[in-house]
Amino acid sequence: MSEIYVLALSVVFSLIVVKLCHWVYQWSNPKCKGKLPPGSMGFPIIGETFEFMTPFDISLVVSPYLKKRISRYGSKVFRTSLFGAKVIVSIDPDVNMEIAKASSQLRATESVTRIFGENNPFLQSKEIHKYVRNLTSRFVGPEGLKTRLIHDIDNLLRNDVENGARNGSFDVREATIKMVGELIAKKIMGETESEAVKELGLCWSAFRTSWFQFSYNIPGTTVYRLVKARRKAAKLLKALILKKIVSKEGLGDFLDIIFDEMEKDGAALDIDKAVNLIFVFFILSQETTPGVQGAVVKLVADHPSVMEELQREHEAIVQNRADKDTGVTWEEYKSMTFTHMVIKESLRFTSTQPTVHRILDQDVQIGDYTLPAGWLFFGIPQVHFDEEKYDDPLTFNPWRWQGKDIHSTVSREYMPFGAGGTHCVGSEFAKIIKTCMVSFENYFERLPVKLPNNRHVEKEKKKEVKEEEVENWGLRELIDGGDAAPGRILHRNNINIGSSRFVSYNSF
Template identity: 40%
Template structure:
């Protein structure tokens, strides 16, 4: 009797497992799902996603499936059903549907790191407030009137410090520079006076960007949460100290927010801390990675450096006062410099994916993307598309002379798209332009070691990039 019962239990378990696996691999849908595979139960195809490529080309995981299924395919990552898109027209449509068909979303691990529930999914009035707040402190008008000389001064100071060392690792050095500049303008943080290397802590956060959300000691995600807790405490202490101080001297981003906390109920202490955390994370990683890649590419393309140097030296020669800083008019005149920046942004494609949560069924080309699924737009697949950019892996800033706005509107998305496009885009481009200006007119550099670039699926500098910077004596 008991062996028979045991046999029945085993049989039922096998039937249940088979049924559950079938449902996992064939999700329900009010229509036809895009082609693809859901991978293994629970973990999906997550492990394959993290197989690194050997260059900055489209990640192997994405490239392989694009070839097999086309520009739209389904998969499962970290337990989530996802549709991946490399279709520029569809992506452009999706970016216009914020709050209608989709909303901002992050992988579970990254959502916890940046406090998604508090800040990342902000819509309507809150999102408008945040965007206007960032633009008022980092937008065009502030850049013209206040930030331009501060950025140039920081670049001069950083490159001078680099030149006093036998070698610098470019990614770490640029990350420190960008972090210190952004943090100082956000809440008066001065990295050189701090006992804590906040820039390094933020670098550690990024290792958990798309990691499996397993909070167990020894895992990447656990280390990220630990670093996050320390950094958030530092920022929270600074916020509370500033809020309770009777003297308002900084007149910076944080002072602005503290004043608004008196009237805006959604501006809680935790909300503000996570908001600053997110702004710092977004700015310093995008800019430092792009600048690092730009220097690697410039090192291998002396003709680009030569034209870059000629353009920027011409600007200096035309100055009435050679010691005066760069003006906004001079910045806007850096045509080839902007070509170099655009080409670096195109190749870098720093964000491994731009994620949106589907809040209403989306119908596209006979397929249905169900409500509750995640949509992932892959910038590298768009910006390295050979049908759009001839020889897409080649570093060719001159290509931008002939690329029209109609083409780039849907095929160049380094700062996202739609109402969620990065409000700090102009700040990023100004910082990169001034960095290149000072670098090529005041310094030369030689490669010491490193420079291997890959996607993991984020942009990664495997063994760093070490250079020796030398001041040009004139």
């Protein structure tokens, strides 16, 4: 009896081993009707995720993960597995543009889709996506910005920068997150009860983490926490919107547009979709802009000649104003040629994350290789560092854009905001925030920094830095002050640009 029992057990065990080996083999050798691009699927389930996600220093420019694979495979397109999904990674600008144009639906891994909400209008059918995209552009596109947003951005930033300067401490990334959050809340929903905004803020803060995760929604995992935070945020938003529908008071610009749409016959938008839309808006604007903003500040501060030229441009603009205290106008913004060159260069320099994210809806033939339907496609704008397209590409040099089209945000050689049907709707909005911030940086540099009597000062005394020296620090010193800088704007070691790139990458 026991022999039979042992035999049965060994058969079952052998079957499990065979099944497991088969599964591992299938994992490592995915099926494809044609020839897959070279690559490795890494360990089962984990794939190559950890190596892909490892933050890297800005001085390396190209991530070690990418560098290794490009030289190993000798191909600009390779296959891998990330976050449990099968992925094609491409650094070929022609392939990136082709896929961006051919497929118009923004997609990400299962976990990200879950975080955004499965019935999210941005992730639904192409028609709904197009419709919602047009709607959103009315709010954040240049027309909306011209008339509505630029003054608010300018005002909010002015307050934050001045307060930060007076308090002797100003963390650009944190300040931008706060500013963008406040701005969008006000612009979308109008005046809102502060308790609700506070609670919403708590929900958003849950998202300040890497949201590219394995897709398991089980208690204790990040995905579980994020899905919970999204549900809570959706509930709060819905309650706020319903209240506004009844009272019809103090609607924000965006809710105004959305309510108009909802009242139309056969409206494609209902309240749940509107809530999801607002949610995407918050997340995308909060996760992308602050990280890049931090990098812009650091790049400008590290290049004194750029800072001086910016100062010259902004001072000339202020000199020409009838009222020196008014904020930046749309006309002034458009006329800031050098500032636009700086922003364009900063976006080139910091775009090492994928900016084209798609799920391939059909097999795509690229030369000898087949990119299979159902796989994720991540297009990285590595072309930003191609010596044939950019002279000395590893140098931050805004002057390289002199005489070129400084306002365009997409071309085969330049894709910080993606391309095709999902090109970033917030690109102009993001550029305005950067312009206002850069102009305030210069303003800030001229402000005397008064150190408050707080723990930073105590720490400072221990390090024997003379307070009178610190009092006159400007932006550069605040950044370069390293550990000794109590009045820091952005600590050199505080911003790992590698990881902040991943922060923005994680948005999609």
